[in-house]
Amino acid sequence: MEPLGDKARIQQGPFDAAAELERIKAASTRIGGVVLFVGVVRDFSQGHGVTKILFEHFPGMAEAKLSELREAAIGRFDLIDLVIVHRVGELAPGDDIVLIAAAAEHRAAAFDGCSWCIDELKKAVPIWKKEHAPDGAVWLEAHP
Amino acid sequence: MNITVRYFALLRERMGRESEVLSWDDAEPTVGHLRGHLADRAPAHDAFLRGGTLLVAVNREYAAADTVLRDGDEVALFPPVTGG
Numbered sequence: 001m002e003p004l005g006d007k008a009r010i011q012q013g014p015f016d017a018a019a020e021l022e023r024i025k026a027a028s029t030r031i032g033g034v035v036l037f038v039g040v041v042r043d044f045s046q047g048h049g050v051t052k053i054l055f056e057h058f059p060g061m062a063e064a065k066l067s068e069l070r071e072a073a074i075g076r077f078d079l080i081d082l083v084i085v086h087r088v089g090e091l092a093p094g095d096d097i098v099l100i101a102a103a104a105e106h107r108a109a110a111f112d113g114c115s116w117c118i119d120e121l122k123k124a125v126p127i128w129k130k131e132h133a134p135d136g137a138v139w140l141e142a143h144p
Numbered sequence: 145m146n147i148t149v150r151y152f153a154l155l156r157e158r159m160g161r162e163s164e165v166l167s168w169d170d171a172e173p174t175v176g177h178l179r180g181h182l183a184d185r186a187p188a189h190d191a192f193l194r195g196g197t198l199l200v201a202v203n204r205e206y207a208a209a210d211t212v213l214r215d216g217d218e219v220a221l222f223p224p225v226t227g228g
Contacts, residue, residue: 039228055227056153058220061204062227086227098228118228126201126220127227128153139154140226 007082008066010057010127012089015099020083024103027081033107035114037100043093048133055088055097058126062086065125069117077113079104084117086127145215147178152222155198158189168213175200176209178219197224 004023005011017038024034043050070082083101091097098121102114130139150163170177179200183193192198200207201220213219 057227058150058152058201058204058222061201061220064204122225122228124206124225125227126152126199126222126225128223129226130153139157139223141154141223 006063006067008063008070008084010059010062010066010086010088012087014096015085015087017096017099020085020099020101024081024083024101027103030105031080031103032105033110034101034103035107035110037098037114037118038096039098039118041091041093041095041097045131048135050093050131050133052090052092052132053097054090054130054132054137055086056128056130057086057088062126066121069120069125073102073113073117073120077102077104077109077116079109079113082113082117084121086121086125088127145173145213147173147213147215148218149178149182150218150220152220154223155192155221158192159186173213174209175202175207175211175213175219178213179209179221182221193221198222199224 021036041053066084070084074082079102081103085099087097100114100117102110104110130137145168147166147168149166151159156162179193183190199222202211203218
């Protein structure tokens with residue numbers, strides 16, 4: 001595990017979801033709920049097996065866009081705190097890819113903020129995945 | 145003027161390089177001019193470089209075809225993002 005860092009960050013190594021949850025809960029005693037989303041590498045995609053996925057990012061711009069996304073989500077959903085972590089490099093089935101922890105006074109804002117965040121991340125943050133299968137590797141063209 | 149062009153993911157593999165510096169004589173080139181120039185230079189990738197799905201960032205902010213480029217700008221070209 002890498003140490004807890006920025007609340008919007010990109011890293012190679014695994015993240016500690018339990019530690020992120022504890023950290024965000026410690027942000028304020030006004031927090032009434034935290035929604036935690038963790039995206040995981042599947043071993044099957046679009047009709048074929050997946051042996052690994054390579055995640056590539058645009059250093060500098062990806063971090064900046066994650067940070068902007070965090071600020072936008074906090075403002076839009078009145079979140080008390082928000083953590084977004086995305087991993088890059090080579091990941092195997094079962095590995096964690098992305099973590100989003102959204103904390104709010106009430107559950108509706110936490111659910112909505114978390115859901116919006118992962119949707120926007122998939123549209124605007126310059127990260128790409130290349131899926132490796134037994135019969136070759138392919139860059140994904142669209143995001144499911 | 146010099147423009148640094150960077151490529152990512154599938155486009156990086158197709159262009160066979162991560163980046164290059166283009167010297168330009170045009171007074172006020174736009175992102176659209178740059179894409180046209182690159183497509184003319186590499187006909188095999190013409191459809192991709194002119195296509196509507198390609199994303200462009202100038203100095204790490206998303207930019208449209210009519211964005212004017214200045215000396216020293218960094219232009220990144222990449223396919224639709226697929227993170228998450």
